[in-house]
Amino acid sequence: MNRSLRRHPVATKQAKRGGGVTMPRAPRAAPAKGKRGILSWRPRWVMDIISELRKVVWPSRPDTMHLTVVVLIVSVIIGLFLGGVDLGFAWLVEHILLR
Secondary structure (H helix, E strand, O other), X not given: OOHHHHHOOOXXXXXXXXXXXXXXXXXXXXXXOOOOOHHHOOOHHHHHHHHHHHHOOOOOHHHHHHHHHHHHHHHXXXXXXXXXXXXXXXXXXXXXXXX
């Protein structure tokens, strides 16, 4: 049962007669007929994962390439900066503290 069904229960005929509000049942995934093996029966959470992955909007190839280049450039810049700071501290330690 998903979160929206838990928050907003659906009133049934029994509820209209004064029997209270009942929650609808979540549909169950039926096992595939005719197939045998490990993948023929999947738990509900696996089916939920698959359905959520189908809703994902994946980036296009050009977007992926562009963002990869951006990450590489930023990583090189930060690496050069930290390397410079390291060399600066090494120089300070060598010329000031060790003399």
